[in-house]
Amino acid sequence: MTSSVDLVAASRTYTGAPAPAVSRLSLHVAAGDAVAVLGPSGSGKTTVLRLIAGLDVPDEGDIRIADTTVLGVPPERRGIAMVSQSPRLFPHMSVLDNVAFGPQMSGVPKRQARQAAERYLDLVHLPGMGRRRPATLSGGQQQRVALARALAAEPAVLLLDEPFSALDPSLRADMHRLVTELRALLQPTIVLVTHDHQEAALLADSVAILIDGQLQQHVAAAALYDRPNSLTVSRFLGCLNEVPGHARAGRHVSALGTIDTAYPDGQADGDAVLVIRQEAIALTRADDPAANATGCIERTTPRGARTLVEIATTAGLLFAEVQPGRRYGHGDVVGLVLPADQCVVIPTASRTVTAGQVPASPVPSGR
Amino acid sequence: MRRRPAGGRALITGGQASLALWFALPLVPVALWALASRWNDSQVLPEEWGPAGAGSALADGAAASFATSLALGLTTAALATPAGAMAAYALAFGRLRGERAAALLLLAPVFVPPFVIVMGVNVAFLWLRVPPAVALALVLMVTAIPYTTFVMRAALASYDIGAEEAARTLGASPRGVLRRIRIPMLAGGLAASAFLAFLVGWSDYVLTLLIGGGQLVTVPMRVAAAASGTGNHALVAALSVAAVAPPLLLLLVINRLSVPRTSRPATDADARERADTELTGASA
Numbered sequence: 001m002t003s004s005v006d007l008v009a010a011s012r013t014y015t016g017a018p019a020p021a022v023s024r025l026s027l028h029v030a031a032g033d034a035v036a037v038l039g040p041s042g043s044g045k046t047t048v049l050r051l052i053a054g055l056d057v058p059d060e061g062d063i064r065i066a067d068t069t070v071l072g073v074p075p076e077r078r079g080i081a082m083v084s085q086s087p088r089l090f091p092h093m094s095v096l097d098n099v100a101f102g103p104q105m106s107g108v109p110k111r112q113a114r115q116a117a118e119r120y121l122d123l124v125h126l127p128g129m130g131r132r133r134p135a136t137l138s139g140g141q142q143q144r145v146a147l148a149r150a151l152a153a154e155p156a157v158l159l160l161d162e163p164f165s166a167l168d169p170s171l172r173a174d175m176h177r178l179v180t181e182l183r184a185l186l187q188p189t190i191v192l193v194t195h196d197h198q199e200a201a202l203l204a205d206s207v208a209i210l211i212d213g214q215l216q217q218h219v220a221a222a223a224l225y226d227r228p229n230s231l232t233v234s235r236f237l238g239c240l241n242e243v244p245g246h247a248r249a250g251r252h253v254s255a256l257g258t259i260d261t262a263y264p265d266g267q268a269d270g271d272a273v274l275v276i277r278q279e280a281i282a283l284t285r286a287d288d289p290a291a292n293a294t295g296c297i298e299r300t301t302p303r304g305a306r307t308l309v310e311i312a313t314t315a316g317l318l319f320a321e322v323q324p325g326r327r328y329g330h331g332d333v334v335g336l337v338l339p340a341d342q343c344v345v346i347p348t349a350s351r352t353v354t355a356g357q358v359p360a361s362p363v364p365s366g367r
Numbered sequence: 368m369r370r371r372p373a374g375g376r377a378l379i380t381g382g383q384a385s386l387a388l389w390f391a392l393p394l395v396p397v398a399l400w401a402l403a404s405r406w407n408d409s410q411v412l413p414e415e416w417g418p419a420g421a422g423s424a425l426a427d428g429a430a431a432s433f434a435t436s437l438a439l440g441l442t443t444a445a446l447a448t449p450a451g452a453m454a455a456y457a458l459a460f461g462r463l464r465g466e467r468a469a470a471l472l473l474l475a476p477v478f479v480p481p482f483v484i485v486m487g488v489n490v491a492f493l494w495l496r497v498p499p500a501v502a503l504a505l506v507l508m509v510t511a512i513p514y515t516t517f518v519m520r521a522a523l524a525s526y527d528i529g530a531e532e533a534a535r536t537l538g539a540s541p542r543g544v545l546r547r548i549r550i551p552m553l554a555g556g557l558a559a560s561a562f563l564a565f566l567v568g569w570s571d572y573v574l575t576l577l578i579g580g581g582q583l584v585t586v587p588m589r590v591a592a593a594a595s596g597t598g599n600h601a602l603v604a605a606l607s608v609a610a611v612a613p614p615l616l617l618l619l620v621i622n623r624l625s626v627p628r629t630s631r632p633a634t635d636a637d638a639r640e641r642a643d644t645e646l647t648g649a650s651a
Contacts, residue, residue, distance in 0.1 A: 053536050075535040076543075082536040088529050092551040101547075105538035153537045 002189045003066035003079065003156035005029040005052060010061030012047050021047040023213045024061065029157075031066075034183060034190035036200035036221070039210035040236065045193040048210065049159045052191060054078050065157060076105070081150035082159040085166055087142040089134035095121070095145050096130030102153025120148040123185070124178060140171040144178070151186065160192040164199070176202055197224060197237055209233050225277060227262065227344055234275045234346065240319040241281070247272040247345045256293045256315040260340035271348040278308065280342035281320035283328070284335040291335025297328050311336065394611070400604030420601030424609065427602065429589060433609055436569050436585040439507065440613070443568030446508040448561040451515025452553070458516075459523040477513045484509075485577045492578070503578045510574065511567040515560035522556025558621045566614055586610045 007027045013020040022044040029035045037045045050056035051063055054075035063070050070078050081102065089098050099117035104110060114130075121130055124144040134142055143163060150158060160179075164172045176199065183190070183203075194200050200207045201221045208218040216236075217229045228234035231242065245254025247267055252259045252274040259274060261267075286294045295311035295318060302308075305324045310317055311334065318336065328334065400406065401420050403413030454473055458466055476484065485506060492502040534548045535541075550557070572587045579585075590606045593599065 053532075055532050055535070074540075075532075076538045076540055078536075080536055082533065084529065084533070086527070086529065088527060088533040090530060090534070090548060090552070092554070101534070101539075102537040105534075105540075105543060149537065159536075 002031045002187060004031045004064075005157050005189060005191060006062075006064040006067075007048065007051065008062040008064065010051055010058040010063060012044075012051060012056060012058050020044075020059075020213050022051070022058075022210075025210075025213070025215050026061075027208055027215065027218065029189060029191055031189055032187045033206070034192060034204045036192045036194055036204035036207045037210050038194055038197055038200040038207050040195055043210045044213035045195075045210055046161055047213075049082065049161050049191060049193050052078075052157065053080050053082050053159055079156035080159055081153045081155035081157075082161060083143075083146045083150045083163045084161040085163060087134070087139075087146035089142055089145055089149070091134055093134075094130060095126075095132045095134060095137070098134065098145060099130075099149045099152050101149060106153070117148070117152055120152040121145070123151070123182065124148040140167055140174065143167060143175060147175075147178070147182070151182065151188070156189065158188045158190045160190060162194055163192075165194070165196070172199075179203055200224065209236065211236060226342075228275065228346070231273060231275070231346055234344075238277075239275050240278045241274075241276045243274040243276075243315045243318075244348075245272065245274060245315075246270060247347070252343065252345050254315050256313060259292055259338055259343055261343040261345045262341050267345060268347065272345045273348060274343055274345055276338055276343050278319040278321040280339060281318065282337040282339070283309065283311075283320055283322055283326070284337055286333045286335045288335045288337075290337050292338045293336045294333060295336055297330060297332045297334060299330065300328055397604045397607050397611075400600045401608045403601055403604075406600070420599075420603075420605030423599060423602040424589075424605040427589065427593070428584070429586070429606060429609060432584050432586050432589045435583055436587070436610075437613065439503065439571070439575070439583075439585060440565040440567075440569035442504045443507040443511050444561040444564040446504065447511035447515045447564040447567070448557060450508065451512050451517075451560055451564070452519045452557060454512065454516045455519035455523055458520060459526075460528060473516050474513050476510050481510060481573050482577060485574055489578055499579050499582050503575060503583060504568075506574055506578060507568045507571060508564075510571075511564040514563040514567065518560035518563060519553070519556050522553055522559070526553060554624075558624060562614075562617055562621055565617065569614060570610070 005027075006029070007025050009024045009026055010022060011020050011024050012022045025044075025048065027035070027037075027048075037048050039045050047056060051058050052065075054063075054070065054073060057071070065078060065080070089095075090101065093101070096114055096117050099120050100110070100113035103113035103116050108116065118127075118130060121127060124147055126141060126144055126148070129137070129141070129145075134145065137145065143166075146163070164175045167175060180203065182188075190204070192200070192203055197207075201224045204221045206218060206220050207224050209216045211232055216233045219227070225237060225239075228237060228239065234242070243252070243254045243256055245252050245256070246269070247253075247261075248269050250261065250267055252261050252272060254274060256274075261274065284291050293313050293315075295313035298310040298312050298317065300307050300309050303321060306321050307324075307326070307328075309320045309322055309328055311320060313336065320336065322328070399413060402416055402418070404415040404417035404419040406413035406415075454469075457463055458470055463469055488506060489502070492499075497505075530552060531544050531548055534544045539547060570587055571585070572591065575583055575585050575588060586606065586609055590603065590610055593603045593606055
């Protein structure tokens with residue numbers, strides 16, 4: 001069984017805190033969808049999950065599960081299950097009894113609950129681990145058990161609170177594959193909280209960006225990097241290039257020149273910043289007619305297999321992340337190609353999406 | 368890994384043995400006297416062995432005293448353990464106003480001499496016609512609460528309340544959380560605080576004397592009376608053994624129950640290695 005989840009202008013301010021942890025947040029998660037709430041540390045992400053779970057109460061606004069308000073409904077009756085960063089397995093129970101806990105609490109006899117638990121342990125690829133104590137499992141295995149335990153409760157909504165952030169990269173990749181597999185099989189409604197935008201884009205259908213307790217943008221996961229609606233979102237997503245100037249007739253005019261941009265329709269003229277991700281800028285010969293601008297290389301910094309190149313241009317420093325094998329040295333003069341479909345113009349007084357506003361990019365309403 | 372200096376292990380073993388001797392040696396003469404029928408001062412060991420001491424103790428009414436002490440110990444543990452656990456939980460998670468003042472108040476019976484409290488309280492109990500046994504149980508509970516509270520506070524310091532939240536989201540009611548999660552996860556701390564509360568009730572002398580007014584005769588009172596008056600070493604030794612045995616037995620039981628079932632958490636590398644071994648084993 002899956003259900004939709006709605007936060008309707010929900011706010012929560014903790015005693016003594018100078019600002020609300022969550023401010024007039026409205027978010028819709030369709031039944032069977034996975035939405036990632038993405039934001040930096042302290043942005044109010046976990047509060048969102050606690051409000052949905054009933055572990056915390058909003059000061060104002062409403063929380064609805066399956067179109068019914070759940071304000072005043074205790075956590076155990078909301079039909080949710082939560083997996084957090086720490087697996088929080090019950091140390092005094094065997095792995096099997098941990099997984100059987102949810103079914104048992106809903107009145108399933110012990111024997112049947114254990115049989116169900118065996119099935120869920122198989123699903124998370126831990127067959128035969130039931131007799132073990134949680135302390136004898138590795139971190140990755142414990143997190144799998146936590147996931148099996150949550151799924152065994154057959155929740156209408158599965159809440160994942162940065163569940164893989166404590167795992168090493170290879171284990172995290174394993175868990176991402178596992179969640180994708182489980183989604184295809186069980187189709188639960190998922191609200192995932194994370195600060196990792198790659199994880200959000202990988203696991204969710206849409207991504208809600210939450211900064212300082214306010215929803216900045218709710219966008220389809222596939223379009224996460226394509227069209228930030230504010231400099232705050234662009235910077236949070238790791239975009240390094242910002243060129244001040246102004247928008248005119250769907251183009252951006254600055255010290256860099258006149259640049260064709262993405263989504264020119266409906267763009268108002270006026271002061272605006274051109275943003276383009278460092279991965280989108282291609283470097284070419286200085287005399288290449290395809291180049292939008294030229295510049296002189298200031299510095300190169302290895303970034304794993306790729307290299308981050310800093311280029312001094314007439315509009316200031318720009319950054320390009322180039323593919324492996326391309327070598328540049330200090331003082332090299334290069335041409336910069338800024339693909340129009342990657343250039344986003346943000347009005348200087350950029351607004352943020354507040355409660356009830358339509359997201360900047362279409363969010364899929366179903367699966 | 369840092370290596371232990373040469374001879375370090377022998378030094379540690381020697382230290383441990385000395386410490387064990389320090390505790391055990393005073394008990395040796397008591398144990399020997401408890402089993403001796405005759406032991407002349409000039410002899411190293413008793414000349415005659417037998418249960419004379421135990422016989423004298425039983426004839427002196429030690430069995431009834433033993434039962435009284437046991438009842439006092441168990442009642443104190445039964446009252447002070449839940450009270451201390453609740454106080455500690457409130458101090459740890461209750462977001463109390465004046466938490467420090469409440470903690471100090473709970474600790475007060477430790478630094479106020481017991482007879483100072485008792486003299487005033489006893490008058491009130493007499494005026495209210497509270498039976499001495501009930502009055503004593505109440506006062507012993509108050510005396511034991513600082514110990515149970517602070518043992519439970521220490522236990523709660525390493526307690527992850529997130530486990531309770533996880534249980535709630537998995538469908539457990541507050542009562543279910545208490546029964547299935549909180550009590551089992553705090554069992555070690557509860558056992559230790561119950562043990563301390565039992566000791567307070569079991570070994571009390573002053574409060575029993577003042578409040579019991581001679582109606583309640585406990586093992587410590589019998590030991591004191593025998594040691595100060597009779598000169599019967601076998602009797603004193605038998606009573607002392609009776610005084611030491613229950614706490615010692617309880618301590619052994621608690622120790623046995625609180626031995627961790629696993630030595631250390633596995634690492635992911637361990638788990639992979641184990642999985643590989645299991646797979647190899649399965650395919651072989």
